[in-house]
Amino acid sequence: MNNQLLHTPDGVRDIYGDECARKLAVQEQIKNVFHLYGYQNIETPAFEFFDIFKAERGSVDSREMYKFFDRENNTLVLRPDITPSIARCVAKYFMDEQLPLRLCYLGSTFQNSTSYRGRLKEATQTGVEMIGDDLIDADAEMIAIAIDALKATGLKEFQVELGQVDFYRGLLEEAHMDEETQDQLRELIENKNYFGVEELLSEQTMSPELKRLFLKLPELFGDIDQIRLAKSMTSNLRAVRAIERLEKIQEILDSYGLGDYVSYDLGMLSKYSYYTGIIFKAYTYGTGDYIVAGGRYDKLLEQFGKNAPAVGFAIEVDRLMSALSRQKICTKTDDVDTMILYEESARAEAIRMAGELRAEKKSVQLLRKDSLHSFSEYLACASRQKIKSLIYLDGDGKRAVKYSTEDGEVQA
Numbered sequence: 001m002n003n004q005l006l007h008t009p010d011g012v013r014d015i016y017g018d019e020c021a022r023k024l025a026v027q028e029q030i031k032n033v034f035h036l037y038g039y040q041n042i043e044t045p046a047f048e049f050f051d052i053f054k055a056e057r058g059s060v061d062s063r064e065m066y067k068f069f070d071r072e073n074n075t076l077v078l079r080p081d082i083t084p085s086i087a088r089c090v091a092k093y094f095m096d097e098q099l100p101l102r103l104c105y106l107g108s109t110f111q112n113s114t115s116y117r118g119r120l121k122e123a124t125q126t127g128v129e130m131i132g133d134d135l136i137d138a139d140a141e142m143i144a145i146a147i148d149a150l151k152a153t154g155l156k157e158f159q160v161e162l163g164q165v166d167f168y169r170g171l172l173e174e175a176h177m178d179e180e181t182q183d184q185l186r187e188l189i190e191n192k193n194y195f196g197v198e199e200l201l202s203e204q205t206m207s208p209e210l211k212r213l214f215l216k217l218p219e220l221f222g223d224i225d226q227i228r229l230a231k232s233m234t235s236n237l238r239a240v241r242a243i244e245r246l247e248k249i250q251e252i253l254d255s256y257g258l259g260d261y262v263s264y265d266l267g268m269l270s271k272y273s274y275y276t277g278i279i280f281k282a283y284t285y286g287t288g289d290y291i292v293a294g295g296r297y298d299k300l301l302e303q304f305g306k307n308a309p310a311v312g313f314a315i316e317v318d319r320l321m322s323a324l325s326r327q328k329i330c331t332k333t334d335d336v337d338t339m340i341l342y343e344e345s346a347r348a349e350a351i352r353m354a355g356e357l358r359a360e361k362k363s364v365q366l367l368r369k370d371s372l373h374s375f376s377e378y379l380a381c382a383s384r385q386k387i388k389s390l391i392y393l394d395g396d397g398k399r400a401v402k403y404s405t406e407d408g409e410v411q412a
């Protein structure tokens with residue numbers, strides 16, 4: 001037997017048994033929160049034309065996409081990101097809708113990234129997008145939903161970091177650097193490399209005020225006072241407005257009673273260049289990467305022909321699952337209620353009994369007993385599947401004996 005046949009490629013994995021049950025249950029808990037906030041489900045295809053994700057959309061780098069061809073030689077990609085698909089969909093089906101749309105989704109994203117830190121190449125995301133609302137109320141609602149969704153999974157210790165791409169863009173506008181330098185600076189700030197930033201800035205000509213602020217950026221994270229400090233250091237209008245928006249969002253989140261979950265990071269940048277306003281990421285322990293990412297993207301829909309602001313986020317379900325399991329947070333799963341084990345001659349009775357239980361919304365596994373396995377092996381098998389009770393129907397189907405996988409025989 002060729003064992004190689006059983007392997008999956010790097011970056012994808014099977015999920016089965018208890019882990020699969022927990023993942024489905026967590027997704028359900030999150031979906032319930034999305035629905036409580038009035039979001040409606042949407043499904044988009046797993047692959048799309050390459051154009052939906054090409055560079056100017058500001059999604060994932062083209063090298064990180066799985067591309068292939070259809071019979072007509074169109075280039076297709078496995079979606080690396082669900083947000084551009086939703087933007088396309090909304091432009092197609094809701095072109096004339098003037099008022100806000102609230103959509104939620106669950107699906108796989110595929111990114112052909114270099115395999116480091118065990119990152120999955122197929123990852124499950126569940127998220128929401130609000131289209132058609134440019135108010136701070138919408139920004140704050142996103143963060144509130146993200147927090148409530150994480151809380152619904154049982155997670156307690158997590159933090160949402162909030163940034164504002166417009167703050168940084170305001171400063172960049174003023175700095176007049178070439179694109180390569182901009183990229184270098186972005187990387188240095190993202191890595192909080194203070195000395196790197198200092199060295200790079202020493203070769204640039206710009207106002208001392210601006211230099212001081214760029215230098216300070218890697219340190220500008222923490223509570224709301226940190227961003228107030230940044231505001232006091234600049235007269236750049238775009239940057240000041242960006243911070244004022246964050247201050248107002250904090251006020252709204254306080255009204256939700258969720259203000260304590262939020263901290264700020266003005267040096268936070270994203271690989272997605274479609275973001276135009278707030279961006280945020282949520283972190284917890286037990287996984288090195290963020291578990292939620294989102295932000296405002298007011299110019300993306302325009303590219304599909306609908307001029308509408310938008311804001312949204314996605315939860316990285318697989319990372320959340322590893323955090324939950326490392327933090328030993330239990331998830332209640334929908335286990336099978338009963339296994340009915342029957343001898344061949346008791347088949348009709350077994351089917352009738354299963355039908356009755358299923359009508360009462362009890363889940364039932366029907367299993368015809370073979371002569372190769374003993375009764376206790378079946379009982380152990382039920383126990384492995386976390387099925388609590390087993391009903392055995394003997395040869396004439398008249399005698400049904402119920403067993404508990406924990407305590408043995410319970411009733412005749």
Ligand SMILES: N[C@@H](Cc1c[nH]c[nH+]1)C(=O)O
Pocket residue numbers: 081082083127128129293294295296297311312313314
């Ligand atoms: N699509 C983004 C998350 C997001 C949803 N909406 C806005 N942003 C991501 O994959 O990180």
